[in-house]
Amino acid sequence: xxxxxxxxxxxxxxxxxxxxxxxxxxxxxxxxxxxxxxxxxxxxxxxxxxxxxxxxxxxxxxxxxxxxxxxxxxxxxxxxxxxxxxxxxxxxxxxxxxxxxxxxxxxxxxxxxxxxxxxxxxxxxxxxxxxxxxxxxxxxxxxxxxxxxxxxxxxxxxxxxxxxxxxxxxxxxxxxxxxxxxxxxxxxxxxxxxxxxxxxxxxxxxxxxxxxxxxxxxxxxxxxxxxxxxxxxxxxxxxxxxxxxxxxxxxxxxxxxxxxxxxxxxxxxxxxxxxxxxxxxxxxxxxxxxxxxxxxxxxxxxxxxxxxxxxxxxxxxxxxxxxxxxxxxxxxxxxxxxxxxxxxxxxxxxxxxxxxxxxxxxxxxxxxxxxxxxxxxxxxxxxxxxxxxxxxxxxxxxxxxxxxxxxxxxxxxxxxxxxxxxxxxxxxxxxxxxxxxxxxxxxxxxxxxxxxxxxxxxxxxxxxxxxxxxxxxxxxxxxxxxxxxxxxx
Amino acid sequence: xxxxxxxxxxxxxxxxxxxxxxxxxxxxxxxxxxxxxxxxxxxxxxxxxxxxxxxxxxxxxxxxxxxxxxxxxxxxxxxxxxxxxxxxx
Numbered sequence: 421x422x423x424x425x426x427x428x429x430x431x432x433x434x435x436x437x438x439x440x441x442x443x444x445x446x447x448x449x450x451x452x453x454x455x456x457x458x459x460x461x462x463x464x465x466x467x468x469x470x471x472x473x474x475x476x477x478x479x480x481x482x483x484x485x486x487x488x489x490x491x492x493x494x495x496x497x498x499x500x501x502x503x504x505x506x507x508x509x510x511x512x513x514x515x516x517x518x519x520x521x522x523x524x525x526x527x528x529x530x531x532x533x534x535x536x537x538x539x540x541x542x543x544x545x546x547x548x549x550x551x552x553x554x555x556x557x558x559x560x561x562x563x564x565x566x567x568x569x570x571x572x573x574x575x576x577x578x579x580x581x582x583x584x585x586x587x588x589x590x591x592x593x594x595x596x597x598x599x600x601x602x603x604x605x606x607x608x609x610x611x612x613x614x615x616x617x618x619x620x621x622x623x624x625x626x627x628x629x630x631x632x633x634x635x636x637x638x639x640x641x642x643x644x645x646x647x648x649x650x651x652x653x654x655x656x657x658x659x660x661x662x663x664x665x666x667x668x669x670x671x672x673x674x675x676x677x678x679x680x681x682x683x684x685x686x687x688x689x690x691x692x693x694x695x696x697x698x699x700x701x702x703x704x705x706x707x708x709x710x711x712x713x714x715x716x717x718x719x720x721x722x723x724x725x726x727x728x729x730x731x732x733x734x735x736x737x738x739x740x741x742x743x744x745x746x747x748x749x750x751x752x753x754x755x756x757x758x759x760x761x762x763x764x765x766x767x768x769x770x771x772x773x774x775x776x777x778x779x780x781x782x783x784x785x786x787x788x789x790x791x792x793x794x795x796x797x798x799x800x801x802x803x804x805x806x807x808x809x810x811x812x813x814x815x816x817x818x819x820x821x822x823x824x825x826x827x828x829x830x831x832x833x834x835x836x837x838x839x840x841x842x843x844x845x846x847x848x849x850x851x852x853x854x855x856x857x858x859x860x861x862x863x864x865x866x867x868x869x870x871x872x873x874x875x876x877x878x879x880x881x882x883x884x885x886x887x888x889x890x891x892x893x894x895x896x897x898x899x900x901x902x903x904x905x906x907x908x909x
Numbered sequence: 910x911x912x913x914x915x916x917x918x919x920x921x922x923x924x925x926x927x928x929x930x931x932x933x934x935x936x937x938x939x940x941x942x943x944x945x946x947x948x949x950x951x952x953x954x955x956x957x958x959x960x961x962x963x964x965x966x967x968x969x970x971x972x973x974x975x976x977x978x979x980x981x982x983x984x985x986x987x988x989x990x991x992x993x994x995x996x997x998x
Binding site for chain 2: 493496497498500501504505506508509512513516517520631632633634635636644647648649650656659686690691693694695696697698700701705709834903904905906907
């Protein structure tokens with residue numbers, strides 16, 4: 421009976437999303453620009469929520485509360501700094517500039533923008549290749565999350581492979597049909613839904629346990645150090661490293677970066693920018709406080725289990741718990757569908773078109789984009805069957821991997837003397853460094869408490885600037901296009 | 910565009926980032942209405958950040974980015990009036 425209610429809610433939600441996708445499909449032109457960017461016409465609320473929902477994946481719902489449960493609520497601060505402040509600043513510094521450039525030169529991807537400026541097909545391919553390298557495991561992570569959540573929710577009736585497979589199939593269908601417009605619309609629905617259900621969940625649990633003071637006393641009795649700011653886990657270095665690398669990494673994540681190109685006008689970007697910190701704090705506080713308070717609330721969380729579903733199952737009615745889990749699934753899907761779309765655009769525009777078939781018609785590129793979505797999703801699903809590693813490790817690696825791109829790109833955007841050799845060396849060096857820190861023992865993963873991700877960012881910056889100073893720009897570089905004649909109206 | 914405004918805003922950005930986490934409350938476990946004081950600071954700070962961003966967007970948007978000098982650099986209100994017309998172009 422319970423399982424039926426839960427599955428009913430999830431299936432109902434999926435059908436609603438599909439209906440929205442079909443409406444979007446009817447409005448879509450059959451061009452790649454429309455499929456990827458809704459022809460750059462997105463308004464404030466939709467841009468705000470699509471970025472929000474895209475950014476906050478399974479991480480916010482599962483991994484985040486788990487961290488707060490294990491280590492205390494400081495996670496709110498880390499996420500607040502990375503997403504609410506650092507990302508918002510980058511929203512202007514990188515995003516607004518990219519938006520202006522995209523409008524002027526019709527760029528759809530980051531690689532395209534850099535390849536054009538530095539007159540380098542290889543640089544374009546490199547940026548796309550590096551991005552896909554990190555994007556792939558991250559999409560896999562979302563599928564692992566969805567599969568595990570469905571399995572836990574139905575107490576094993578729907579096994580992992582079936583759950584993750586169904587979600588993947590649905591996402592493929594959805595992305596191929598709806599494109600960016602449909603994704604942005606459902607994101608708006610999902611983002612609002614996430615916000616509302618998380619607050620109701622918090623209020624509900626607090627009402628049962630007797631308010632925040634009671635919840636905090638219970639937590640204090642169980643783990644007193646959790647309420648004091650800082651701990652052996654939350655060190656200054658760790659909090660800053662994490663917030664900075666993930667904040668910069670987010671801005672380079674293909675599905676987020678591509679949204680910089682999609683805004684309908686300058687006003688849309690401005691409003692979203694100002695509302696951003698509020699939106700972040702509104703979601704992070706209830707979600708992570710629930711996780712932190714759960715520690716004092718006498719619920720047993722078994723190894724590998726997520727905190728949020730367990731506490732909801734304990735304190736709220738079945739239908740409500742299912743609703744929140746559906747919200748979490750929605751969060752995962754809204755991240756994954758955007759990632760599939762962006763991944764496919766990086767592949768077709770920056771790898772396939774420049775290196776394999778240069779005279780691609782618009783119609784054919786549109787078709788190829790959709791085929792790319794199917795291939796990407798299927799491959800990451802198969803990979804997820806083979807190796808479901810933990811959410812946090814994978815997610816953290818991908819964000820830091822993307823963070824390595826941010827500083828070379830920012831140098832190129834704001835410093836005229838950047839050369840092709842400089843940015844290429846900066847990207848290669850920082851990627852090589854970070855990958856080595858992950859997979860070899862030669863490069864350490866921490867430096868006096870600071871993470872390899874942060875150190876790698878510094879290395880990328882130094883190499884980009886240093887090599888640019890030592891080399892002269894190639895004759896065909898378009899050195900002024902990021903600077904001259906950039907205005908909004 | 911005005912250089913002092915640019916450097917001023919860079920300082921604001923760094924200042925906003927620096928105090929999002931209230932380092933001066935390190936180790937503090939004071940509770941206010943059942944919620945740690947440092948969390949209240951954070952919530953208030955995010956509200957302040959939103960306000961500061963709004964102000965920037967209204968008056969200084971384009972600073973450091975748009976190449977046309979006078980459209981954005983500090984003349985109150987001029988930046989926002991240009992496209993007050995609405996969402997879509």
